[in-house]
Amino acid sequence: PLRPLPLGSTKLTGGFWLNRQRINRETTIPAAAQRLEEVGTLRNFRRAADEQTGGFAGKLFADTDVYKWLEAVAWEQAREPSTDLADRQSTTSALVAAAQDPDGYLNTYTRLALDGQRYGDLEKGHELYCAGHLLQAAVAQVRGTGDRTLLDVACRFADHLCKTFGPGRLEGIDGHPLIEMALVELYRETGTAAYLELASYFVEARGRGLLTPPGHHGPAYFQDHLPVRDVRTIAGHAVRALYLASGATDVAVETGDAELLDALQATWSTMVESQTYLTGGVGARWYGEAFGDPFELPPDAAYCETCAAIASVQWSWRLLLATGEGKYADLIERTLYNAVISGVSLDGDRFFYVNTLKVRNNAFADDQRSAVGGRQPWFGTACCPPNVMRTLSSLDQLIATSDDDGVQVQLYAPAAVRVGPIGFEVETEYPWHGTVRVRITSTPDTPWTLGLRIPAWAETHRLTVNGFEGPLRRVWAVGDEVVLELPVAARRTTPDERIDSVRGCIAIERGPLVYCFEQQDADVVLDSAAVVAGELIEHEQPNLLGGVTTVDVPTRNGTLTAIPYYAWANREVGPMTVWIREDA
Amino acid sequence: PLRPLPLGSTKLTGGFWLNRQRINRETTIPAAAQRLEEVGTLRNFRRAADEQTGGFAGKLFADTDVYKWLEAVAWEQAREPSTDLADRQSTTSALVAAAQDPDGYLNTYTRLALDGQRYGDLEKGHELYCAGHLLQAAVAQVRGTGDRTLLDVACRFADHLCKTFGPGRLEGIDGHPLIEMALVELYRETGTAAYLELASYFVEARGRGLLTPPGHHGPAYFQDHLPVRDVRTIAGHAVRALYLASGATDVAVETGDAELLDALQATWSTMVESQTYLTGGVGARWYGEAFGDPFELPPDAAYCETCAAIASVQWSWRLLLATGEGKYADLIERTLYNAVISGVSLDGDRFFYVNTLKVRNNAFADDQRSAVGGRQPWFGTACCPPNVMRTLSSLDQLIATSDDDGVQVQLYAPAAVRVGPIGFEVETEYPWHGTVRVRITSTPDTPWTLGLRIPAWAETHRLTVNGFEGPLRRVWAVGDEVVLELPVAARRTTPDERIDSVRGCIAIERGPLVYCFEQQDADVVLDSAAVVAGELIEHEQPNLLGGVTTVDVPTRNGTLTAIPYYAWANREVGPMTVWIREDA
Known part of the structure; x- marks a missing residue:
């Protein structure tokens, strides 16, 4: 097994990712602070801290947007301290601390909207999910800055959870996993064994019918259909499934549970072989934001939530550390360069929730999350933007x-x-040169x-x-x-024949980058376009899309120009495709 | 324009559809009566009639299951009166009548669960949708049996609606269309012009922002994104869209609105050219139970709700009458033989909500509606089964x-x-012989x-x-x-190249029937199977699946047997596909 390097051991000194980190720090994180104020997410904490009731703004898991933002700020402070960020951090952390209940519990929705009634809806309430993001932010903050404000809050909350949940106490799990990996990380930071034990309980209690499935969904929606160690094909809501898999991997590693680790590795392999898009994106279905059946990978209907890509990176990182096998880093690389950073504009101020691989001609957006409408400044459910922020801020840790x-x-x-x-x-x-x-x-x-x-x-x-x-x-x-x-020259990729929707198509890849075609670069209607065999011509274009290498692909009567997928929808938003038909 | 024949002008005397009607009458309708009792749908009416409150069972639109069942019974009585059916009909009709409020309003959910509070949630409340099904049942009953019990109830309700809704009154529309076509039919039955005027108002008021979109959905979810006459591509929830289109067609015909009729015909054409499956099924998306973008027609992820196929038949029937053009009857035939009757088992007692065109190897059902779990005896949302019943009971009217x-x-x-x-x-x-x-x-x-x-x-x-x-x-x-x-011999069908997910595939059709392959008839894994050019061999199999002609399709090393799509999942439920790869 491998070890992560101590924080600060790696400094990015230039290039692709440092540029992304700079935009994240200079534009994305400050803009998010403003959004969190505008939409009332920070006000929720202020009202809770003032012991008010009512007036909750946003979705019931809105607290997590603040926690993820705080986590991003903590990693930024580790990379390069700034007094401005330190001020924002300490103000916001103090606000979070002030909103905590005397017994350690903390949730502004519960306080403001439910009169403090706790754990009444473990299926949909997201209380432990919110707790998990707080714990993660706290660990980041103490590691990144030494500031223990949030860590104290987190430990009090975790202590409360240990007293509340478990065999003979409240036997329940959260509909949205995350608490598992957060507790293990807090255990790693503090050495408190009870946190690991509770994480282990939450993993083991899953798949035993403790949750009542919501609406039309079955129990796989929140991974309660099978015990984690019996799963071989990942299913249900993709972000939930991947956060759970990450937490279960942490538990398996820390408890030396080889059987559980084997099951997780087998599940990862099935996912990569049959449930992962070329971009590394995961989650084929809008309905339930879920994994599809094996080889159900339609490019146009792809969900590929930005958060799911991030969760996939988190899981692969844990399996990489646990096993040392390069395939996990391969998926991390593929996912980061394509499915994760496609989720944020080159300018850093607009976001994709859904990372489709194809927008058709005459496509119609009837949902804020649809890529057809272009990247959005924020979302009603705003999980993705701050998740991108913390991922970019901590990216040097994956080097x-x-x-x-x-x-x-x-x-x-x-x-x-x-x-x-x-x-x-x-x-x-x-990735431009090898x-x-x-x-x-x-x-x-x-x-x-x-x-x-x-x-x-x-x-x-x-x-x-x-x-x-x-x-x-x-x-x-x-x-x-x-x-x-490394041979980064552009290449053609042929899909597995079991993936219906890209049969007869190829995609262009170049090094770790997946490419795509945008309608604005094409003289023909993309939906009907086809490429032919022949040389792929590369052009370094320092002034295009922040500096990219484009690839010209021959057709019967001219060429089609491909750009890196992550950079699409940064000019006009229109039809786009990763896969393109090949004339035989 | 064409006219429907007076009820009773056509008698089916044998063959495919009469057999389906027999099963519908002898098994499906009686079984449904039992379900409506078991799940509490009839009890809701009893409680409402007794002026009780609370204790509502089922979804808030459950009343419609009773109305559609009553409509089926009315058409059955027209085909062949029976005292047993007459008894059930009069008992149930009396119960409905008894549940009506003195001012004509009727809705057991509102009465039992909302203390009689009306029209508080036009977006999701389904009150006018429920009213519409009552009106349709009433018209069927008076036409089929002469019994005016329900017609009186319906007219009182419609009079109440006319007093309540419209310019200067409550300016609103229902999130789930249906009332439009029901009001026009009641106008046709009674001659009351106010009913047509209200239907016209509901059609015209749509697409003007009267509704607030629910959840993540945009206004197209319930067709409020554009005025009906400005639509050219059908969008959003398929059943809603098609019921609205049917009602708008009725209004256009009765008011002589050529512009509206033109718009509807253009929309129908786009739907058929680019948003309709080979089976006639419509609704490519589980998410929002919605139409996809043009040429977004994945077979595995197809929703193709049984109700949507029925609604498509209803719309095409109206356009057939309005224009006399045979293409509308072509779609009716395709849809009835494939997408509608696939929704009920050959035995008549189990139902598909979703009519997928492909079930993959290792597919997993995490939803009662998924075809992967096989046909179900009933559903939490039970719209489809009684919709099939009334469609089969009235099928002779379409001859x-x-x-x-x-x-x-x-x-x-x-x-x-x-x-x-x-x-x-x-x-x-x-359809077996031409x-x-x-x-x-x-x-x-x-x-x-x-x-x-x-x-x-x-x-x-x-x-x-x-x-x-x-x-x-x-x-x-x-x-x-x-x-x-007519040349009903089996043929190969090649898809439009813009449909990604069936590229390189063919389907087998025979006369109006679409065929499919079931894993249980194949020696190879269907997901990887491919057919080759060569003769299609037909076998009449009177003892298989109620009597079908199967088609053997050559592969490189043997044949694959195709059965009519409507008959799939009547033996084992396993992998199935309509489209199959063709080795070049």
């Missing part, structure tokens, strides 16, 4: 891992890494291994140490340079 | 139409038709035209009068025999 044998680079980006006596710098123009240079900046005088992930998409690669081929386990010297060359 | 020039046979079935001085008998083994014989049994001594629809699926046909080719407008003599021969 590398370590184990007893050395350090592994999992994602390629310009970065400086320092773990104990080991230090190195990464230089690359990834050359990655790693220069050793400090090293012990004993041998260690520099792990460099070879992405699954790379059919070939070339690796040299100081210009020669050679092993990556060695006694390194400061100044040693490893060069990895 | 033929008339105009000043003669009589038109729209659907081929063994039947005796008598309209004024014109009479003829139809003999056929349709020969249709029409023998004149009475005729005036002036010329008239016998119209025989040539289905769009028939690439050729042969037509003789007394053995010779000749015109169908003539002075007929008793004993004249017209023989129409």
